[in-house]
Amino acid sequence: MKKLIAALTICLIITTCFAQDKTRQQMASIGNLKLESGEVINDCQIGYRTSGKLNSDKSNAILLLTWYGGTSAAVEGGNPWQIVDTARYFLITVDALGNGVSSSPSNSKTQHGAKFPFFSIVDMVNSQHQLLTAKFGIAHVRAIMGISMGGIQTFQWAVSYPDFMDNLIPIVGSPQPGGYDLMMMNVLRRIIESDPGFDHGNYKVNPNIVTANMLFDATLTTPEDKTKSVPHNDFPKWLQQVETNNNHDWNDAYHQLIAIIGNDISKAYGGSLKEAAAHIKAKMLIAVSTQDHVVNPNPAMDFSKLLPTSKLVIINSTSGHLAGGFQDVQVRQYAREMLGEQ
Numbered sequence: 518m519k520k521l522i523a524a525l526t527i528c529l530i531i532t533t534c535f536a537q538d539k540t541r542q543q544m545a546s547i548g549n550l551k552l553e554s555g556e557v558i559n560d561c562q563i564g565y566r567t568s569g570k571l572n573s574d575k576s577n578a579i580l581l582l583t584w585y586g587g588t589s590a591a592v593e594g595g596n597p598w599q600i601v602d603t604a605r606y607f608l609i610t611v612d613a614l615g616n617g618v619s620s621s622p623s624n625s626k627t628q629h630g631a632k633f634p635f636f637s638i639v640d641m642v643n644s645q646h647q648l649l650t651a652k653f654g655i656a657h658v659r660a661i662m663g664i665s666m667g668g669i670q671t672f673q674w675a676v677s678y679p680d681f682m683d684n685l686i687p688i689v690g691s692p693q694p695g696g697y698d699l700m701m702m703n704v705l706r707r708i709i710e711s712d713p714g715f716d717h718g719n720y721k722v723n724p725n726i727v728t729a730n731m732l733f734d735a736t737l738t739t740p741e742d743k744t745k746s747v748p749h750n751d752f753p754k755w756l757q758q759v760e761t762n763n764n765h766d767w768n769d770a771y772h773q774l775i776a777i778i779g780n781d782i783s784k785a786y787g788g789s790l791k792e793a794a795a796h797i798k799a800k801m802l803i804a805v806s807t808q809d810h811v812v813n814p815n816p817a818m819d820f821s822k823l824l825p826t827s828k829l830v831i832i833n834s835t836s837g838h839l840a841g842g843f844q845d846v847q848v849r850q851y852a853r854e855m856l857g858e859q
Contacts, residue, residue, distance in 0.1 A: 541566050542590065542618070547647040550620075556634035559627045563648045564589060564612035564619045569603030575655050579856075580645065580682075581610040582663030582670045585773055586765055588618050592667070599843045600852045606659060611648060613641045613670065615773040622718070622768035630768050631718030638666075638780045642673045646681070660856060662686035664841055665812060666773065668804075669780050672820075676782045679798045684855050688804040688848060689841030692790060692820045693781040695813045701736065702778050705729055709771050718768050725763040729770075734759055736810040738837040745835075794823035801827040802855050804841055804848050811838035828855075 543565055550561035566589040571578060579601055583592050589610040601608050612618040614636050622633035649655040661682050663671045668690015675685050694702065709715055714724025734755075735743065747755045786792035803821045805814035814831075821829040830847045834840035843849065 543567070545648055545652045547644060547651060550640070550644055550647070552634055552640045553637050554635065558614070558620050558634060558636065559625070561614075561620045561644060562624075563614075563644055564616075565648065566590070566593060566610045568593075568598070568601075568608040568610075569606055571607040571653065571655075575653070576657065576659070577605065578607045578609060578649070578653070578655050578658040580649065580658050580661040580674075581608060582645070582661070582667035583611070583613045583616055584663070584665035584667050585777065586616060586770055587665075587667075588612055588616055592664070595664070595843050597662075597843050599849055600662075601856070606856070609649070609653070611645050613666065613773070614644055615769050615776070617766055617769050619644070621766070622772055623766035630720070633768065633772065635772060635775055637776050638669055638673045639677060641670055641776065642677050645670075645674075646678055656681075658682045660684035660686060662688065662852070663690065664688045664843075665690060665838065666777060668812075668817075668841075669777060672782050672817075673780070675797045675799060675801070676785065676793050679796050682799045685797075685799045685801045686804070686852055686855070687801070687817070689806050689809055689812050689814075689838055691780070691812050691816045692793070693783060693816055694778065695816045697813045698811075699778065701732075701811075702774060705732055706771075706774055706778065708732065709767060709774070715767055715771075718771065720767070723763065723766055725760075726767060727760050730759045730762055731756075733811075736837075737839055739808045739810065739835045742835040742837065790820055791823055794820065797824060800855065802830065802851050803827055804830040804832065804845070806832045806834060806837060806840045808833065808835060809838045809841070 545563050547561050547563055550558040581597055589612045592610055615621045617623050622630050625633050661671050661674050668687035671685050671687035672690055672692045708729045709726055712724055712726045783790045783793045801824055803817050805817050807814055821827045828851055830851055832840045832845055
């Protein structure tokens with residue numbers, strides 16, 4: 518869904534020419550990456566973009582994580598500079614495993630397609646930690662933040678490396694998927710798996726899985742929003758657009774989807790979110806969208822109650838999942854306050 522999410526999101530938020538500069542894309546090799554499963558991603562490559570300047574004691578870095586299918590270029594298209602002042606901070610936007618820029622089924626030379634090992638959200642975080650420590654020599658960051666799957670990764674950072682950051686800003690993310698999320702994600706999973714063109718990931722030509730695109734696009738916002746944005750007479754145009762959108766690699770989308778389904782920050786603590794919360798040391802700003810049909814807000818809201826010092830921002834908008842972004846007034850205000858910019 519890489520291009521789908523990026524395109525839909527960028528249409529709703531500010532796009533900067535700076536973010537679209539392809540010459541800013543950088544790559545780093547972190548060697549063979551051993552995964553939670555015991556499998557290995559050979560010669561793991563991590564993509565990233567930077568803005569601002571790292572200070573002499575390397576204490577001003579902020580890590581920004583990508584959403585499902587999103588690239589660092591697309592995420593920068595959301596204008597994170599509304600929150601992060603790069604005259605003060607060094608912003609590192611990192612491409613997650615499986616997004617088609619960092620090591621993915623679509624770009625691996627030795628583990629291409631279905632041969633690529635399944636990875637987890639924990640593995641994404643571990644690869645990013647290796648990038649920051651080995652490539653930049655950074656031992657601590659000012660903040661880590663992300664939207665959607667970026668928010669999910671932010672929650673995982675909180676427990677995987679609790680001493681690594683001062684602040685955490687997960688936006689429309691979740692510490693673990695709720696029942697509704699699991700239902701919808703597994704419907705999407707079954708659609709992909711049952712498509713004959715997908716062929717268990719062994720396709721020679723990237724399939725066009727229209728039903729999967731339809732489901733995801735329909736749930737990105739809300740019924741009220743879709744009723745207004747896609748009136749009766751415009752439905753054929755919407756259908757044609759979804760049917761012809763095939764700019765994402767389905768093995769990439771599938772692998773990231775499996776990682777999200779398996780996400781649960783309490784796994785290392787016997788399934789106890791309370792115990793997981795007790796290990797978090799950084800301050801947290803948790804932003805949720807009450808009408809989110811992609812990532813249900815309840816798990817994050819409940820988790821915030823386990824963190825007495827956390828700040829919960831509740832967004833109520835018919836934009837649903839897409840309401841959670843850098844453009845939200847509350848998110849901007851409280852994030853800037855957390856970073857000492859107001």
